[in-house]
Amino acid sequence: MDITEQQFEYWLTKREKENLEFKEAKIQFDYKKMMKYCCAIANEGGGNLIFGVTDKLPRQVVGSNAFQNYNQIKKDLFDTFRLRFEIEEFFYGGKRTLIFSIPSRSTGLPLYYENIPWMRVDESLISMTPDHLKKIFNESQPDFSAQVCENAVIDDLDEIAIHNLRHLWSKKSGNAAMLTIPIMELLQGAELLIDVKLNYGALILLGKKEALGRLLPNAEIIYEYRSSESSISAQQRQDYRIGFLAIYQKLWDLINLRNDIEHVREGLFIRDIPNFNEEVIREALLNAVTHRDYHLQGSVFIRQFPKLLEIENPGGFPTGVTPENILYKQNPRNRRIAEVFQKCGLIERSGQGADKMFRFSIEEAKSLPDYTRSDTYSVNLRLSGGIQDVQFLKFLEKISEEKKIDWTVSDLVLLEYIHQGIKLTPSFHDALYRLINQDIIEVSGRGKGVKYILSKKFYTFLGEKGVYTRRKGLDTGAKKALLIKHIEHYSKAKFDEFNDVIPGLTRDQLKNLLKSLRKEGKIEFLGAHRNGYWVLK
Structure with a gap:
C-alpha cells in the first residue's frame, strides 16, 4: 500500500463512514469481530480499517498490539472471502498501527461471514436488510440491450444506420470486408443478432422510426434550442425516434450550427476555441445512449443555449457510479451498446468517457462538466461553453514544461x-500527495482545519501575491498574536468574539490556541463557564 505520513494524517481528520473505520485495540481485538468489519466494509464498497487509533475526533494514535501475525490474517481473509486484502504495519510517532485495505465486493454479490451479510449502522454491526440485499442483487440484472426483442425483424432496421455501422466498423478494424458481408453476418459479429433474433441493442442503434414507435417508443432523443435559460418555449425543436447510428452525425451538426467561437490571445497568436468541443459533446451523447435506463419511459433531452448545453437521460447513475467517482468507476448499464460503439471506434473502451470530457474542459479553460442536478431518476449533465480562466491554463502549461509532467x-x-475551492474526495489522495511532494500544491493548517491551495508560484505567476497570503492564512504565532491584541484592546474577551478575530477557524482550533496561550502564562480565564472571559495574565 505504501502509506505516507501525510495520507495517514489525512485519515485521522476524517469522520468514520462506510469506507473508514478506526479501532483502538491497544492490546488485542476479537478475531471474529475483525472478520465481520472486513465483511461489512467490503459490502459497502471497500475502504480501510485502522487499528491503534481512537475512533472519536480529535483522534489519538494509541498504538496496537493486535494481530501480530497479520500475514496469516491476510490468508484467512482470502480463504473466507476470495478477495485479496492488504494489511500494513505503519508506525506513527513510534506507535504501531495496523491498516487493512479492504476491496469492494463483486457487483451483485454480497459477502457473508458465518452465513450473515454484514453491514454497519453507526457503531453497530448488523445483518443487511432485505432492501439492501435487493439493491445488490439488482446490480447484476441482465443487460437490457442484449435481451432479445421477440417481435423485431430485419426489415425493422434502417438502411442508413446499417450503412454507418458498416463504414465505422470497417474503418476502426481496417477490415474492408465489413462493407460487403451479408447483413446477418454483420449483425451476428456485432452481437446484435442472437439465434436469428434481434436484440434491443439492434433496435436502439439501427431501428427504423416505425419499428421504434411500435416496439420501444422511449428510445427517442429530443433536441431543443433556447436563446436563454429563462426562455419558456424553444426556438427550435427536433424529435428523433430512429436508430442512433442513423443520426449521430446529425445531432452534432445541429448543435454545431449555433456553436460560437471565442478568440483567446496567446502572445502574438490568437487561438480559436468553440463554445462546445466536438469530442466532449460526442462523448456526452454516447454516454446518454449507453447508460440510460430503457425500462423508464422518458426520452433523452438535449437542451442547447448560447453558452450552455444540457443533456438529460432517464435513470440515475448506474450502480456504483456517482458524480464523485465518475472519472474512475465504469459500469455501463447497456454493455452491448457500449461494445458496438467500441467496435465502431466511437469510444475507446466500454467505460464512461468522462475522463475525456473533463480533460478537454480543463484544457480549454472551461468549467468542469456538472452533474449536480442528477438524481435517482435521471442523469443531468451541464456543459459550459464560456472561457473561464486562461491564466490558470497557462500556469499548468508552464509547470508541465518546467517539471516535465504529463498531466493525468x-x-x-x-x-x-x-x-475553485471545491471539496476533495478520497479518490484524489494519490494525486494530492504526489503534487504536494512536487511543490505544486501546498498544505495549510492541520487536523480538521487543513486546507489545500495552489503553490506560491501560481499566485506569483498571476501577480496575485496578496491573494496567496490570504489563502495561505496565518501561522500559529500570528494567530496567537491577534488573540492577545484583541484582549489588549478590550481588557477582556469572551470566546465567541474570537470567531470574528480569526474567521474560518473551528471552535476546537480556537480552544487549542487559547489553551496554548494559557499554558504559556500569557492569558487566563475568569468567571463561570458560560459567562466567563479571557484576560491577560
Whole structure:
C-alpha cells in the first residue's frame, strides 16, 4: 500500500463512514469481530480499517498490539472471502498501527461471514436488510440491450444506420470486408443478432422510426434550442425516434450550427476555441445512449443555449457510479451498446468517457462538466461553453514544461477543484500527495482545519501575491498574536468574539490556541463557564 505520513494524517481528520473505520485495540481485538468489519466494509464498497487509533475526533494514535501475525490474517481473509486484502504495519510517532485495505465486493454479490451479510449502522454491526440485499442483487440484472426483442425483424432496421455501422466498423478494424458481408453476418459479429433474433441493442442503434414507435417508443432523443435559460418555449425543436447510428452525425451538426467561437490571445497568436468541443459533446451523447435506463419511459433531452448545453437521460447513475467517482468507476448499464460503439471506434473502451470530457474542459479553460442536478431518476449533465480562466491554463502549461509532467486527468481535475475551492474526495489522495511532494500544491493548517491551495508560484505567476497570503492564512504565532491584541484592546474577551478575530477557524482550533496561550502564562480565564472571559495574565 505504501502509506505516507501525510495520507495517514489525512485519515485521522476524517469522520468514520462506510469506507473508514478506526479501532483502538491497544492490546488485542476479537478475531471474529475483525472478520465481520472486513465483511461489512467490503459490502459497502471497500475502504480501510485502522487499528491503534481512537475512533472519536480529535483522534489519538494509541498504538496496537493486535494481530501480530497479520500475514496469516491476510490468508484467512482470502480463504473466507476470495478477495485479496492488504494489511500494513505503519508506525506513527513510534506507535504501531495496523491498516487493512479492504476491496469492494463483486457487483451483485454480497459477502457473508458465518452465513450473515454484514453491514454497519453507526457503531453497530448488523445483518443487511432485505432492501439492501435487493439493491445488490439488482446490480447484476441482465443487460437490457442484449435481451432479445421477440417481435423485431430485419426489415425493422434502417438502411442508413446499417450503412454507418458498416463504414465505422470497417474503418476502426481496417477490415474492408465489413462493407460487403451479408447483413446477418454483420449483425451476428456485432452481437446484435442472437439465434436469428434481434436484440434491443439492434433496435436502439439501427431501428427504423416505425419499428421504434411500435416496439420501444422511449428510445427517442429530443433536441431543443433556447436563446436563454429563462426562455419558456424553444426556438427550435427536433424529435428523433430512429436508430442512433442513423443520426449521430446529425445531432452534432445541429448543435454545431449555433456553436460560437471565442478568440483567446496567446502572445502574438490568437487561438480559436468553440463554445462546445466536438469530442466532449460526442462523448456526452454516447454516454446518454449507453447508460440510460430503457425500462423508464422518458426520452433523452438535449437542451442547447448560447453558452450552455444540457443533456438529460432517464435513470440515475448506474450502480456504483456517482458524480464523485465518475472519472474512475465504469459500469455501463447497456454493455452491448457500449461494445458496438467500441467496435465502431466511437469510444475507446466500454467505460464512461468522462475522463475525456473533463480533460478537454480543463484544457480549454472551461468549467468542469456538472452533474449536480442528477438524481435517482435521471442523469443531468451541464456543459459550459464560456472561457473561464486562461491564466490558470497557462500556469499548468508552464509547470508541465518546467517539471516535465504529463498531466493525468486526476491531476487536472484535482488542480481545478483546489483552484475553485471545491471539496476533495478520497479518490484524489494519490494525486494530492504526489503534487504536494512536487511543490505544486501546498498544505495549510492541520487536523480538521487543513486546507489545500495552489503553490506560491501560481499566485506569483498571476501577480496575485496578496491573494496567496490570504489563502495561505496565518501561522500559529500570528494567530496567537491577534488573540492577545484583541484582549489588549478590550481588557477582556469572551470566546465567541474570537470567531470574528480569526474567521474560518473551528471552535476546537480556537480552544487549542487559547489553551496554548494559557499554558504559556500569557492569558487566563475568569468567571463561570458560560459567562466567563479571557484576560491577560
